[in-house]
Amino acid sequence: MAEHLLSAKTEDLLTKEYHASVLFCDIRGFTALSEQLTASEMMAVVDTYHRAMEAIFAKHGGIALDYQGDAEMVIFGAPQTSDSHALQAVRAAVEMQMELDRLREQWILEGKPCFEMGVGICTGSISLGMVGGAVRKQYTAIGDVANTAARLQGLSVELSSPVLVAESTYKEIINEVWAAPLRKVSLKGKKQSVMVYRINGLKDEERRMRVLKVEPDN
Numbered sequence: 052m053a054e055h056l057l058s059a060k061t062e063d064l065l066t067k068e069y070h071a072s073v074l075f076c077d078i079r080g081f082t083a084l085s086e087q088l089t090a091s092e093m094m095a096v097v098d099t100y101h102r103a104m105e106a107i108f109a110k111h112g113g114i115a116l117d118y119q120g121d122a123e124m125v126i127f128g129a130p131q132t133s134d135s136h137a138l139q140a141v142r143a144a145v146e147m148q149m150e151l152d153r154l155r156e157q158w159i160l161e162g163k164p165c166f167e168m169g170v171g172i173c174t175g176s177i178s179l180g181m182v183g184g185a186v187r188k189q190y191t192a193i194g195d196v197a198n199t200a201a202r203l204q205g206l207s208v209e210l211s212s213p214v215l216v217a218e219s220t221y222k223e224i225i226n227e228v229w230a231a232p233l234r235k236v237s238l239k240g241k242k243q244s245v246m247v248y249r250i251n252g253l254k255d256e257e258r259r260m261r262v263l264k265v266e267p268d269n
Contacts, residue, residue: 053067062262066179066180066181067129067130067178067179067180067255068176068177068178068179069128069129069130069132069176069177069178069179070128070136070174070175070176070177071126071127071128071129071136071174071175071177071179071192072126072127072128072136072139072172072174072175072196072201073115073124073125073126073140073172073197073200073201074113074124074125074126074127074135074140074144074170074172075122075123075124075125075170075171075172075198075200075201075204075258076104076122076123076144076147076168076169076170076199077122077123077168077169077204077205078097078121078166078167078168079166079167079169079207080101080206081120081121081166083091083122084096084164084166088163089162096158096163097120097121097199098238100151100154102116103106103151103154104147104150105123105156107143107146107147107150108125108127108143108147108230110129110142110146111127111137111139111142111146112127112131113125113127113132113143114126114127114129114130116190116191116192117173117189117191117264118147120157121239122204124191124192124197124200124201125143126177126179126192127139127140127143128200129177130179131187131218136174137174137220138174138221138223138224138227139225140174140220141159141214141216141220141224141227141228141250142253144170144172144250145172145214145252145253146215147168147170148168148170148213148214151167151168153257158244162163167213168213169204169205169208169213169215170198170204170212170213170214170215171199171201171202171204171205171206171207171214171215171216171252172200172215172217172218172220173196173197173199173203173219173220174196174217174219174220174223175194175195175196176194176196177192177193177194177195177196177197177266178192178194179191179192179193180193183196186239189210190201193194195241196219198238198240199240199241199245200217202238202239202240203216203217203238203245203247206236206247208218210233210247210249212233214249214250215247215249215250216247216248216250217247217250218245218246218247218248218269220248221246221248227253227254228247228250228251228252228253228254229251229252229253230249230250231248231251231253232247232248232249233247233248233249234247235247
């Protein structure tokens, strides 16, 4: 978690509602990868990955709220508000994929197995605050936006797209990105289908992100 959250006053961590963007990222093929490495080797790879990714989303104003082994939940636009949090999240996602390309090249030279990463992003109203009991509390984001981002990340395999965003995010960055509309999808727990867009790159950069095919985690 970011240092300013660790040092924040109690009143600053009370539950509040924000308009923000949530990014979920997840290693693909994690189970298969763990079968090829020892526990200590796997820990080293995952640690290298998390450190590299955290540096990128921190650079773009994102805060990691939760680590779940091979997955991360990152929020942009809260608790420090921003008018460009959707674009910040997408910029981070594109750079994260490019950094993973670099890491893969390094791991190949070292004779280590490689993996892909799926990313889902959604924008909207979300509650941010402390949850938990007397023994353990956690500062986290709760709401439909977080759930949708997580579901979109899970669809990256089915839709063969490394970065997927909801329409709510796309509307805020439409003039800033190279994107392709895919289709409306039904997400678990949601009554209405969600229009999904694949991010291919940023318009202020000459090169587009390589469209990666991610493999399912068996």
